[in-house]
Amino acid sequence: MRLFLDTANIDHIRHGVELGVISGVTTNPSLVSREGKVNYQQLVKEICSIVFPGPVSTEVLSQDAPGMIAEAREIAKWADNIVVKIPANLEGVKATSVLSKENIKVNFTLCFSLNQALLGAAAGATFISPFVGRLDDIGEDGMKVVLDIAQFLCYYQLSTQVIAASIRHPQHCIMAAKAGAHIATVPYRVLLQMIQHPLTDIGVKRFIQDWRTVMGEEKIVPTMKNSTLVRS
Numbered sequence: 001m002r003l004f005l006d007t008a009n010i011d012h013i014r015h016g017v018e019l020g021v022i023s024g025v026t027t028n029p030s031l032v033s034r035e036g037k038v039n040y041q042q043l044v045k046e047i048c049s050i051v052f053p054g055p056v057s058t059e060v061l062s063q064d065a066p067g068m069i070a071e072a073r074e075i076a077k078w079a080d081n082i083v084v085k086i087p088a089n090l091e092g093v094k095a096t097s098v099l100s101k102e103n104i105k106v107n108f109t110l111c112f113s114l115n116q117a118l119l120g121a122a123a124g125a126t127f128i129s130p131f132v133g134r135l136d137d138i139g140e141d142g143m144k145v146v147l148d149i150a151q152f153l154c155y156y157q158l159s160t161q162v163i164a165a166s167i168r169h170p171q172h173c174i175m176a177a178k179a180g181a182h183i184a185t186v187p188y189r190v191l192l193q194m195i196q197h198p199l200t201d202i203g204v205k206r207f208i209q210d211w212r213t214v215m216g217e218e219k220i221v222p223t224m225k226n227s228t229l230v231r232s
């Protein structure tokens with residue numbers, strides 16, 4: 001399962017890319033608005049250059065198919081790795097069908113059911129994003145929808161990929177991987193939480209203490225200054 005960052009924050013994206021584990025970004029108008037008043041196009045272009053060639057999803061705001069198509073065609077010119085987010089409704093299906101034939105990549109977003117995913121895939125969406133956390137919020141099983149979509153795409157050997165979205169905590173990442181999601185798009189906070197384990201920190205501390213007890217400040221790999229290699 002690949003990891004995308006679900007944010008529009010440049011510092012967080014740079015850090016994720018530096019770690020070498022982030023291969024794409026998803027944004028939405030709410031995430032962009034958290035960055036204050038910005039030049040939207042400029043911000044998205046910068047994100048595209050940081051994660052290139054990884055895909056960067058950005059949303060259309062029009063509510064009818066002609067408007068979505070016109071917006072998407074413009075957005076698609078911003079960068080080679082841009083993906084246009086189109087909502088999983090009837091107008092969105094219509095727009096996705098047109099855009100996919102023009103080779104404009106679509107992330108069929110705000111997806112909450114397998115039926116919506118069936119239509120998104122039939123329309124030629126590159127990605128389908130079931131929103132796990134928002135389904136959990138209303139007492140449904142968000143991850144079950146990810147599992148159903150992943151199984152359907154696999155069974156029919158479709159090239160559409162499922163992005164587990166609206167991820168709220170590290171347990172969601174584990175469940176998404178087990179459900180067979182191609183990608184999980186995670187908030188920066190969750191990315192940092194994923195690596196945390198107290199036993200790792202305790203283990204690292206103990207190895208250093210035990211080494212120092214016998215070897216003092218001697219390094220395992222000798223430096224230019226001190227080239228005596230001591231190994232136990």
Ligand code: E4P
Nearest residue numbers: 006026027028134165166167
């Ligand atoms: C994904 O593409 C969306 O931007 C995102 O995952 C929405 O998550 P939320 O429910 O936390 O807003």
